[in-house]
Amino acid sequence: MVRRLLRDDQYERIAQLLPGRAGSRGRPAADNREFVEAVLWIARTGSLWRDLPEEFGYWNSIYKRFARWSKAGIWHVVFAALAGDADFEEVFIDSTIVRAHQHAAGAPKKKGDQALGRSRGGLSTKIHALVDGLGMLAKFSLTGGQAGDSPAALPLLGELRPGSVAADKAYDTDALIAHLHTIEAQAVIPSRASRREQRPLDEHMYRSRNLVERFFARIKQFRRIATRYDKLSERFSAFVALTAAFIWLV
Structure with a gap:
């Protein structure tokens, strides 16, 4: 028997956010839980869709359903609902590189930018x-x-007005520092060596920046996140949203 990831109470928290729930438009989806478990299995193991255990159902039907939900933004709706509990008194910003498998390349140009590029480590x-x-x-x-x-920092912050923002010195830009000053948020960001005037840094608060690094380590336990196999950024983004939502549920 395949190990499942969702407890009853965890699924109940997201059930009303999914298509096909009671009272929603369209056909009822009695197997939503089985379907979500199937996608979580793919995310956790990093397996090919063809290798999905038969007890979840026919792999191609599940793949097509995942693609439809990704295009409709369902996974992001679930993530946003759970992330609504976030505490924005302190926020931490950083990025992580995900190596892309060779199969992730080759999306049709008409599909637009797929968030793939070549860095020092190759396609990522x-x-x-x-x-x-x-x-x-x-x-x-x-x-x-x-x-x-x-x-990416200013778009991520958007309309947020946190008490402080912590990031490494790669984020020490005039635009970001000016924005934080405008919203009266403390900039816990080391000054670049080239700055004529070095800003004071709250070392105690800066040490907590490891929270974002620990999050990256946690989400990359899902192998579909640790390596990108999806050609479309829409699909890879859906996996990130789903796994982040799962972490909120734990």
Whole structure:
């Protein structure tokens, strides 16, 4: 028997967010839980869809359903609902590189940018993450692996007004520092050596930046996140949203 990941109480927290629930439009989906378990199995093991255990159902039907839900943004809806519990008094921003398998390349150009690029380690994707004071993912975005870290910071912050923002010195840019000053948030970011005036740094708060590193270590226990196999960023982003939602449930 395949090991399952969701307890009854965990599934109940997301059941009303899924298509096919009682009272929603469309056909009822009595097997939503089995389907979510199947996608979690793929995310955890990193296996090919064809290798999905038969007890979950026919692999191609599950794959097509996953693709439909990804296009409709269902996984992001579930993640956003759970991430609504985030505590934004302190936030931490960083990025991590995900190596892309050779099968991840080759998406049709008409599909647009797929957040793939060539960095020093080869073909890769970068996950930019904003975690809260408990190290839980609140927001994320994807870029090609060659992209810089700092340009993703302001879009991640958006309308948030945290008490402090911690990041490494790669985020020490005039635009970000000015924004944090405007929203009266403490910048826990080391100054670049080239800055004429070095800002004071709260070393105690900066040490807590390891929370975002610990989150990356945790989410990469899901092998479908540790290595990117999906050609479309839409699909890979869906896996990130699903696994982050699962971490919120644990």
